[in-house]
Amino acid sequence: MMRLRRYWPVAAIALAVIVVQIVLSLAGTTYYMTQLTMSAYYALVVIGLCLLMGYAGQASLGHAGFFAIGGYTVAYMTTVNLLAYRDTGLIRALHWLGLVVQWRNLYGADVLSFSPWPAFLAALALTGLIAFLIGVPVIRLKGHYLAMATLGFGLIVYRIVLGTKALGQADGISNVPPFHLIPGLEVNGRSAFRIQNYYIAWALVLVSMVLAINLVHSRVGRALRSIHQSEEAAHSLGVNTYRYKLAVFVLSALFAAVGGALLTHYNGSIGPSEATVMKSVRYVAIVAIGGMANLWGAMLMAILLNFLSLRGVFGTFDDAVFGAILIFIMLFAPQGLLRLPRLRSLSSLLSRRPHG
Amino acid sequence: MNFPLIVQYGLSGITVGSIYAIVAVGFNIIYSTTGIINFAQGEFLIIGAMTAISLYQIFPLWLAIALAVIVTTILGGLMEMVFIRPARDASVLRLIVITIGLSILIREAMLHIWDEQPRYLPYFTGTQSSTIAIFGAYVSLQVLWVLGISAVIVAGLTIFFRFTLLGRAMRACADDRMAACLCGINDRWMVTLSFMLSAGIGALAGCVISPVTLTQYDMGAPLAIKGFTVAILGGLGNSMAAVVAGLLLGLLEAFVVSQFASAYKEAVAIVVLLLVLVFRPTGLFVRREIGDLRAA
Numbered sequence: 168m169m170r171l172r173r174y175w176p177v178a179a180i181a182l183a184v185i186v187v188q189i190v191l192s193l194a195g196t197t198y199y200m201t202q203l204t205m206s207a208y209y210a211l212v213v214i215g216l217c218l219l220m221g222y223a224g225q226a227s228l229g230h231a232g233f234f235a236i237g238g239y240t241v242a243y244m245t246t247v248n249l250l251a252y253r254d255t256g257l258i259r260a261l262h263w264l265g266l267v268v269q270w271r272n273l274y275g276a277d278v279l280s281f282s283p284w285p286a287f288l289a290a291l292a293l294t295g296l297i298a299f300l301i302g303v304p305v306i307r308l309k310g311h312y313l314a315m316a317t318l319g320f321g322l323i324v325y326r327i328v329l330g331t332k333a334l335g336q337a338d339g340i341s342n343v344p345p346f347h348l349i350p351g352l353e354v355n356g357r358s359a360f361r362i363q364n365y366y367i368a369w370a371l372v373l374v375s376m377v378l379a380i381n382l383v384h385s386r387v388g389r390a391l392r393s394i395h396q397s398e399e400a401a402h403s404l405g406v407n408t409y410r411y412k413l414a415v416f417v418l419s420a421l422f423a424a425v426g427g428a429l430l431t432h433y434n435g436s437i438g439p440s441e442a443t444v445m446k447s448v449r450y451v452a453i454v455a456i457g458g459m460a461n462l463w464g465a466m467l468m469a470i471l472l473n474f475l476s477l478r479g480v481f482g483t484f485d486d487a488v489f490g491a492i493l494i495f496i497m498l499f500a501p502q503g504l505l506r507l508p509r510l511r512s513l514s515s516l517l518s519r520r521p522h523g
Numbered sequence: 524m525n526f527p528l529i530v531q532y533g534l535s536g537i538t539v540g541s542i543y544a545i546v547a548v549g550f551n552i553i554y555s556t557t558g559i560i561n562f563a564q565g566e567f568l569i570i571g572a573m574t575a576i577s578l579y580q581i582f583p584l585w586l587a588i589a590l591a592v593i594v595t596t597i598l599g600g601l602m603e604m605v606f607i608r609p610a611r612d613a614s615v616l617r618l619i620v621i622t623i624g625l626s627i628l629i630r631e632a633m634l635h636i637w638d639e640q641p642r643y644l645p646y647f648t649g650t651q652s653s654t655i656a657i658f659g660a661y662v663s664l665q666v667l668w669v670l671g672i673s674a675v676i677v678a679g680l681t682i683f684f685r686f687t688l689l690g691r692a693m694r695a696c697a698d699d700r701m702a703a704c705l706c707g708i709n710d711r712w713m714v715t716l717s718f719m720l721s722a723g724i725g726a727l728a729g730c731v732i733s734p735v736t737l738t739q740y741d742m743g744a745p746l747a748i749k750g751f752t753v754a755i756l757g758g759l760g761n762s763m764a765a766v767v768a769g770l771l772l773g774l775l776e777a778f779v780v781s782q783f784a785s786a787y788k789e790a791v792a793i794v795v796l797l798l799v800l801v802f803r804p805t806g807l808f809v810r811r812e813i814g815d816l817r818a819a
Contacts, residue, residue, distance in 0.1 A: 226616060228623075304801040311560040311619050315751055316800045319793040322748065326790050444744065448623060455620065483635070490627030497621045498610050 173380060176463055177373055184369045188362060200365040201356075206473035207368035208430035213453050213469035214375050214462060215422025220451070221460035222383055223415045224395030225306065226314045229321035230423050231446035233294055237424025238431035238441060239328055240290035242340035244281040245432075247333075253279055272342050283346040283432065290428045291421060298420030302413045318444060325442040339438030346432040354432040364433060371429070372466065375422065379462050382418075391415060395460070445486055452493045458503020527659030532777045534657070538666045538735065540773020541673035542568075545728040546750025547757065547765035548680065549721035555697035555760045556717040559618040563602070563626035564725060565747030566633075571595040571726020572738040573633060576642045584645065592726045599722020603715045611711075626743065633740040641737040644730060651734075665734050672731045676724050677766055693717060697760075745789065752796040758806025768807065 191197050216230050249267060252258045258279070261267045268282040281289075305316045328334050335341075345355035354364060382388050393401035394408050402408050431437040440446070453472055457465030472489075475481065481488045496503070546564055553561045575591035582590065606621055646653075647668045654661040684690040695703040696713040704710050729738065736742075753772050757764030772792060780788050799806070 226620075305797075308800055308804065310615050312755075312800055312804055314616075314619060315560070315748075315755075316797060319748070319796045319800075322793050323790060326793075445627070448627065451620065452624075484631065486627055487631035490624045490631065493624030494606060494621050494628065497613070497617045497624065498606065501613065501617055 173384065174377070177377060177380075180376075181369075181373060184366075184373075188365060192362070197358075197361055200361050201358075202474050202477040203470070204361075204365050204368045204433060205430060205477055206470045207365075207372045208426045208433065209450075209473045210372050210466050210469035211375055211426035212423040212450055213457075213465050214372075214379050215419035216450050217454045217457065217459075217462055217465040218379055218382065218391075218422075219415050219419040220454050221458075221462075221465070222388065222395060223391045223412055225412055225416065226310075226451070227317040227416075227419070228314050228444065228447045228451065229317035229319075229324070230419070230450050231442050231444070232321040232324035233298060233420040233423035234427035234446070235324055235328060235437070235439075235442035236294045236297060237290045237427030238437040239334055239340065239427075240293050240424075241283065241286045241346075241428040242343045242431050242437050243334060244286035244289060245283055245344055246278070246340055246342055247280050248278045250277060250279040270344060283344065287346070287428050291424055294420050294424035295417055298417045299413070302416040302420075306412045306416050307409065318447070321442070321444055321447050325439060325444070328442050329439045335438075337439060339436060339440075341436035343431055343435050343437070345435075346429070354429055356433045356435050368429070368433075371425070376462060376466060383462065387411065387414075392460075445489075448493070449489050452489045452496075455496045456492055456503060459501075461503055464503050528781075530658045530660035532781045533774060534660060534662055534666060536774035536777030537770055538669050538773070539732075539776065540770040541670055541766075542728050542732050542746075542769075543749045543753045543772055544766045544769025545673055545676055545724055546746055547753035547769055548677065548762045549725050550750055550754040551760055551762045551765055552680075552717050552721045554754070556693060556714050557607070557618070559607075559615055559622065560751065561718075561721070562619065562622040562747060563629055563743075564721065564750060565743030565745070566626050566629040567595055567599060567722045567725030567743075568729030568732075568746055569633060569738060569740065569743045570598065570629065570729070571722075572644065572729035572733040573637050573642065573740075574726075575730045576644055576733070576738065577637075579644060584647065588644075588727070588730045591730060592723050595726035596719045596723035599725075600715050600719040602722075603718035607714070607718070608711065626747070630741060630743060637740055639740060641739045642733075643737045644733040646734045647731075663735070665731075669731050669735065672727065676727065677762075680720075680724070680762065689716070748796070749792045752792045752799070755796065755799050755804070756807055758808055761806065761808065764806060764808040 187203070188200070191199055212230055212234055216227060219225050219227055249258055250269075258267060261281075266282060266285045267279055269277060269279045272278050301320055305313065305320070308316055328339075329336060345353045345357075345360075347353045348367070352363065352367060353360065354367060356364070383391075390401065390406045390411050393404070393406055394411060398408050427437075427441070449472075453469050454465050456472070457463075457468040472492075476485055476488075546568065549564050549567065550560060553559065553564075571591050574594050575587045578587035578590050581587075602625060606625060607618065610618060610621060646663070646665050649664045651663075654663055655667075656662070682690075684694055692703070692708045693713050693716060695706065695708060696710050700710050703713075749772065753769045754765055756768035756772065757766075772795060775795070776788055776791050779791050
């Protein structure tokens with residue numbers, strides 16, 4: 168019974184997703200679905216970061232870097248033209264394995280590049296590897312040292328994508344082809360695929376939520392929360408704090424990479440603006456406003472704030488809004504917006520505190 | 524590379540390095556009294572310079588700079604009283620996130636006030652092209668101003684902390700807040716004062732460097748990263764070591780630019796930061812045993 172209770176918000180959100188789709192279709196305003204789809208991909212980053220910040224208590228100001236590594240890897244691999252090397256043994260072998268595919272781009276030129284699936288898996292592998300290599304030294308640091316180190320990592324990624332010719336420098340990479348997940352399902356930003364993609368993105372968000380909730384309630388999750396409360400105490404009880412922190416760091420980077428890779432396929436492009444420190448700060452702000460150790464709060468705020476931001480509601484004050492949110496939440500509601508006294512009744516409806 | 528060229532790069536390295544040092548000293552002043560890293564430290568330089576540039580339309584240069592320093596000092600104090608003081612009992616992480624939010628708000632406010640155009644103050648003496656020769660290298664007069672004013676700031680702070688009652692009270696607070704309170708020192712006022720002090724010296728540094736590097740609304744964050752790198756390199760809280768570390772980073776950057784593409788210049792500080800954080804998070808100038816004790 169207790170177990171089922173944990174998942175009822177999943178069912179509620181799934182129902183809401185369907186209702187929203189029907190309402191938008193009936194009202195003829197399906198274009199809102201485009202922003203909802205994009206917000207869902209950003210929500211994946213936030214879910215991962217929520218695990219790292221809220222549950223393991225480790226701040227990261229570099230998650231836009233992981234998002235960008237995921238996005239840029241698929242963008243590069245699916246658009247790089249290997250046609251000149253077509254007759255080399257390696258490419259033939261890849262072709263025979265079905266890992267590369269020949270297609271015609273917008274300008275009518277033939278392109279031989281990696282198919283989306285191998286590119287996607289490579290993006291995950293690369294992000295996981297980089298997160299691991301960065302995490303090994305960095306995750307030992309505490310407080311502002313960790314914050315600054317991850318910030319430094321984010322800045323380096325930004326500098327690299329901005330300075331590398333193969334990654335398009337300031338223009339980024341465009342003409343990224345759609346991603347055929349399975350026959351009949353593809354991540355594609357064209358309006359004909361709008362409803363399909365809305366469901367793909369949201370299914371992914373819900374699957375991620377279930378994964379994250381299960382993780383939080385598992386032995387690993389309990390270990391993480393013990394680390395958050397008191398690392399020394401956890402350590403003395405035999406929790407290998409370092410290994411757990413590192414594992415969550417890599418896992419949250421992978422969440423960001425999935426979001427980055429799929430959003431890149433959906434948008435058909437990615438640019439350096441996705442790798443800026445401001446993006447990383449936004450993700451942190453969203454986790455904070457959701458209530459740090461509150462997966463549902465973080466997810467809902469990710470959808471709400473990204474949707475408003477993508478619709479251009481904040482105008483030229485876009486970044487300022489996120490800065491103001493950070494200050495406001497940290498000053499007046501460090502437990503998150505949903506835990507403010509007046510909103511508490513609403514919050515108890517929306518989110519059973521995952522631990523408590 | 525011939526000798527005059529080395530002098531040339533060396534001097535330009537020392538110039539930016541001394542500005543990094545001032546930013547790092549600003550970090551240290553706030554860190555010692557509160558234990559937090561003020562991410563908005565770089566913004567103080569830009570506010571100071573931008574205010575001086577606007578005031579220069581009406582007032583003579585020296586008065587514009589003096590007023591800009593006063594305005595920024597007051598803003599620094601207000602920032603502490605409005606945003607940091609109410610969260611006094613919060614965790615360090617929460618306070619840091621507040622300063623990140625503040626740096627974004629200040630930056631966006633500056634974007635709306637002064638748009639994205641680079642602006643600059645005039646050279647304090649002479650013009651852009653008036654130089655003097657040192658060992659065969661050409662040195663702008665403004666470089667001498669930067670070095671002179673940085674030296675004055677550091678010397679002034681040393682005297683202030685060592686010999687004045689107020690400075691000693693601040694040091695006492697940094698050392699042991701409870702004991703300082705028991706001696707009748709108003710610790711809250713000391714924290715406010717530390718914000719005012721680092722805002723003030725930041726503003727002055729921003730003004731003096733403005734003719735050389737120009738001033739743009741979004742230059743605060745990169746300066747803060749470099750200042751933080753320098754502060755860590757010297758060991759957090761150790762201002763004298765920060766000056767040495769600042770000059771080191773400045774020189775390193777200058778010589779990297781001389782040998783490699785200037786695109787890598789920005790990466791130098793970050794790589795140094797990551798290396799120091801990983802291998803010697805307590806700084807270069809602290810003996811390891813002492814460092815381990817402090818980090819614990």
